[in-house]
Amino acid sequence: MTRRIAICAPSTPFTREDAARVMALAHAEFPGLDLVFHDQCFASEGHFAGPDEVRLEAFVACANDPAFDAVWFVRGGYGANRIAMDALPLLEAPAYDKQYLGYSDGGTLLASLFRAGIGQSVHAPMPVDLRREGGEVAVRRTLSWLQGDPAGLEPSLADGQPAVAFNLMTLAMLCGTPLLPDLRNHVVMVEEVAEYHYAVDRLLFHVTNCLALAGIAGLRLGRVSQVPENDRPFGWAVEEMVHHWCAKTGIAYLGAADIGHDVDNKIVPFGLA
Amino acid sequence: MTRRIAICAPSTPFTREDAARVMALAHAEFPGLDLVFHDQCFASEGHFAGPDEVRLEAFVACANDPAFDAVWFVRGGYGANRIAMDALPLLEAPAYDKQYLGYSDGGTLLASLFRAGIGQSVHAPMPVDLRREGGEVAVRRTLSWLQGDPAGLEPSLADGQPAVAFNLMTLAMLCGTPLLPDLRNHVVMVEEVAEYHYAVDRLLFHVTNCLALAGIAGLRLGRVSQVPENDRPFGWAVEEMVHHWCAKTGIAYLGAADIGHDVDNKIVPFGLA
Numbered sequence: 001m002t003r004r005i006a007i008c009a010p011s012t013p014f015t016r017e018d019a020a021r022v023m024a025l026a027h028a029e030f031p032g033l034d035l036v037f038h039d040q041c042f043a044s045e046g047h048f049a050g051p052d053e054v055r056l057e058a059f060v061a062c063a064n065d066p067a068f069d070a071v072w073f074v075r076g077g078y079g080a081n082r083i084a085m086d087a088l089p090l091l092e093a094p095a096y097d098k099q100y101l102g103y104s105d106g107g108t109l110l111a112s113l114f115r116a117g118i119g120q121s122v123h124a125p126m127p128v129d130l131r132r133e134g135g136e137v138a139v140r141r142t143l144s145w146l147q148g149d150p151a152g153l154e155p156s157l158a159d160g161q162p163a164v165a166f167n168l169m170t171l172a173m174l175c176g177t178p179l180l181p182d183l184r185n186h187v188v189m190v191e192e193v194a195e196y197h198y199a200v201d202r203l204l205f206h207v208t209n210c211l212a213l214a215g216i217a218g219l220r221l222g223r224v225s226q227v228p229e230n231d232r233p234f235g236w237a238v239e240e241m242v243h244h245w246c247a248k249t250g251i252a253y254l255g256a257a258d259i260g261h262d263v264d265n266k267i268v269p270f271g272l273a
Numbered sequence: 274m275t276r277r278i279a280i281c282a283p284s285t286p287f288t289r290e291d292a293a294r295v296m297a298l299a300h301a302e303f304p305g306l307d308l309v310f311h312d313q314c315f316a317s318e319g320h321f322a323g324p325d326e327v328r329l330e331a332f333v334a335c336a337n338d339p340a341f342d343a344v345w346f347v348r349g350g351y352g353a354n355r356i357a358m359d360a361l362p363l364l365e366a367p368a369y370d371k372q373y374l375g376y377s378d379g380g381t382l383l384a385s386l387f388r389a390g391i392g393q394s395v396h397a398p399m400p401v402d403l404r405r406e407g408g409e410v411a412v413r414r415t416l417s418w419l420q421g422d423p424a425g426l427e428p429s430l431a432d433g434q435p436a437v438a439f440n441l442m443t444l445a446m447l448c449g450t451p452l453l454p455d456l457r458n459h460v461v462m463v464e465e466v467a468e469y470h471y472a473v474d475r476l477l478f479h480v481t482n483c484l485a486l487a488g489i490a491g492l493r494l495g496r497v498s499q500v501p502e503n504d505r506p507f508g509w510a511v512e513e514m515v516h517h518w519c520a521k522t523g524i525a526y527l528g529a530a531d532i533g534h535d536v537d538n539k540i541v542p543f544g545l546a
Contacts (some may be wrong), residue, residue, distance in 0.1 A: 173479040205354050
């Protein structure tokens with residue numbers, strides 16, 4: 001049975017050329033999948049893939065369409081937070097029986113849906129990852145997962161604990177807001193890209209202090225990549241920062257997570273895998 | 274009667290040359306003030322003005338010394354959050370009868386002290402502002418305030434409402450943590466520097482959603498300066514962003530605040546001026 005995947009852009013726009021490349025890869029290697037790029041993926045207004053209303057309407061249309069088995073976010077960037085709260089009350093029965101896949105800024109929508117108990121949120125590579133060198137392997141990982149192959153799952157999920165995975169900045173911006181899910185007993189995995197070391201330390205301060213009383217099972221550190229060079233070295237490695245803030249806030253540090261803004265980024269279904 | 278002002282560095286280091294210039298200005302124009310730079314202002318380890326323990330010890334020593342009337346943070350940068358929670362239980366009676374002055378990253382300590390009801394927190398220009406072109410006017414503003422002159426107060430404080438003033442990123446990192454004061458009925462002024470427009474929008478999303486139920490009197494927007502150019506224009510002016518998020522979260526937008534990372538940055542005593 002063919003599985004139909006709707007692709008939309010809650011944050012920033014994609015190009016038709018790159019969409020064609022993703023379609024070609026899926027067509028050649030995943031005959032059991034039918035990818036449908038919503039035209040809104042190619043809309044553009046200022047920073048965003050179209051105005052808030054357009055992005056909201058496209059996401060809701062994909063989610064509410066019973067013909068689709070999953071909604072895949074084409075890329076991150078910034079902007080999902082501007083439609084997440086408005087989307088929830090518009091979602092109907094078909095939206096509850098779907099997977100939602102993406103990461104980075106898309107984590108805002110994954111979190112909101114997870115909090116509301118709507119469908120299955122999944123941290124997973126996105127179509128935009130095809131732009132990375134060797135990016136086919138990342139895109140294939142999500143497509144294989146959508147065909148039912150669990151090989152791309154983040155390895156520590158084998159411990160059987162419920163988990164979530166977030167870009168650190170995205171999670172930080174959710175902490176303290178009504179969009180943050182109840183993370184009690186969950187392993188929280190974080191990764192970051194293109195932030196100064198001092199900013200990573202600041203985000204870890206924020207997130208660990210916000211989650212100190214949330215009863216999480218612990219924190220896992222994904223990759224922190226493309227750190228810009230500051231006017232002087234920070235003096236601490238990222239893992240030392242995590243140790244520091246976990247110790248300060250009484251959160252268990254559980255070790256590494258195999259996630260990041262790169263082609264090795266693994267799959268983390270929110271909740272129980 | 275001479276007022277004695279202790280200067281320390283909870284975040285990043287200063288230089289002896291610039292300290293000498295601040296001393297010279299104070300000596301020439303403010304004979305009623307006696308500024309004392311703690312040696313820790315010139316300590317350096319990685320990003321910080323010395324390790325956490327050294328910055329903590331210097332701040333606590335200044336705060337607990339009955340010979341001082343005020344503690345002035347030499348500059349921001351990043352790091353006050355690493356000592357704020359540890360400092361509070363170490364503060365003794367003399368610390369309760371003091372002003373604490375600074376802004377930017379120093380807002381973390383101002384918030385923590387304000388929350389704990391220790392002394393008087395004051396958003397005010399710092400010694401480092403002397404490095405700006407025409408920076409003497411900013412440094413003089415704080416020195417005049419310390420001599421009892423209210424001329425440098427942020428003008429909207431004339432409305433008689435309690436207020437606080439924060440760097441937007443600094444406030445965002447406090448929201449949802451145990452360091453955030455009760456801001457019920459307070460006007461919250463925010464300013465930002467050197468953040469992309471999309472990041473400012475994201476911070477406003479976070480702060481307004483976090484404060485939506487905090488019962489604040491409203492938000493005032495200070496200057497958002499040195500915005501880096503992104504690969505594409507954001508499409509919204511900062512004031513439009515504030516309007517948007519205030520409307521979404523039911524927070525009153527009260528207009529402009531005369532604060533920012535610049536020489537015109539005015540004085541905002543936390544609570545009632």
